[in-house]
Amino acid sequence: MEISDYGPFPYVPINQRPKLTWPGNARVAVWVIPNIEFFPLTHGLAGHAFEAKGKAPTVRPWGQRDYGNRVGIWRIMDVMSKLGIRASATLNSDVCLHHPQIVKAGVELGWEFLGHNETNTRRLTEMDPETELKTIRNCVAQIAETAGTRPVGWLGAALAETWHTLDYLIDEGFEYVADWVNDDQPYMMTVNDRKIVSVPYSYEVNDSPFIYYRNGSIDDFEALIRKQFDVLYEEGAQNGRVMAICLHPFIIGVPHRIKGLESALKYIKSHDQVWFATGSEIARHYVQSGACI
Numbered sequence: 001m002e003i004s005d006y007g008p009f010p011y012v013p014i015n016q017r018p019k020l021t022w023p024g025n026a027r028v029a030v031w032v033i034p035n036i037e038f039f040p041l042t043h044g045l046a047g048h049a050f051e052a053k054g055k056a057p058t059v060r061p062w063g064q065r066d067y068g069n070r071v072g073i074w075r076i077m078d079v080m081s082k083l084g085i086r087a088s089a090t091l092n093s094d095v096c097l098h099h100p101q102i103v104k105a106g107v108e109l110g111w112e113f114l115g116h117n118e119t120n121t122r123r124l125t126e127m128d129p130e131t132e133l134k135t136i137r138n139c140v141a142q143i144a145e146t147a148g149t150r151p152v153g154w155l156g157a158a159l160a161e162t163w164h165t166l167d168y169l170i171d172e173g174f175e176y177v178a179d180w181v182n183d184d185q186p187y188m189m190t191v192n193d194r195k196i197v198s199v200p201y202s203y204e205v206n207d208s209p210f211i212y213y214r215n216g217s218i219d220d221f222e223a224l225i226r227k228q229f230d231v232l233y234e235e236g237a238q239n240g241r242v243m244a245i246c247l248h249p250f251i252i253g254v255p256h257r258i259k260g261l262e263s264a265l266k267y268i269k270s271h272d273q274v275w276f277a278t279g280s281e282i283a284r285h286y287v288q289s290g291a292c293i
Helices: 059-083 094-098 100-108 129-147 165-171 207-213 218-235 255-269 279-288
Strands: 028-036 088-091 112-115 187-191 194-198 241-247 274-276
Touching: 028 059, 028 218, 028 279, 059 100, 059 255, 094 100, 094 129, 100 129, 112 129, 112 279, 129 165, 165 187, 165 194, 194 279, 207 218, 207 241, 218 241, 218 255, 241 255, 255 274
Parallel strands: 028 088, 028 241, 028 274, 088 112
Antiparallel strands: 187 194
């Protein structure tokens, strides 16, 4: 990607775009994104969102995150299986090495897996170009080996990218990226005359910033999901929208929060013109829709 003051895509206001129609004439394409992450015990973590990282082993904050993989993700799977919703899980490929049972269960549920770095403790912006490309390739290879299908979508750890990332993702056969949280519809990115789709992710409908950083309650988070959906559903009657629900098993997967997620998803499911889709389904339909910008 060329260094520039704006991204590798045109600025097209959302009220000046071709009409985007989802399958079944749905108003909103909803994708649910659990972030399944691995944090090595040898890497110090912050004890609180606004504290500096401690010296390894930081047992308590590490244990909170490990809870998500030991317990929380299984609650999310139970809720989504009960409601018949497939997830698009972002996956640190080191999860494949340490917790392959999670990947196996996701495959059996028909979940899609997106590449999400090898581990969540190293961001692409902390790497030199050679290491960044190696990390992306290693992530792809490990997920493909464990899940049986290579990822076609990417979300960087902490949504971090370098000036090289999009080129590398296209080189490695990725169809879409979710790092750019700047729209309620997909759009095309053009990188050195090559294309990749940006699929909307959310830093708002996201349990990590809302609960972990802003101290929101689960009742507030459930209300946020409902209100976000209501507006997008209304707008989607004129032009299709995407709603991302972004989750972390160690946060939403605890006993006192999981019912809030279930209630919010039931509310969305109670509406007729909703398409629960995976990230790749959204990206591929967009490319074929004739509404690309």
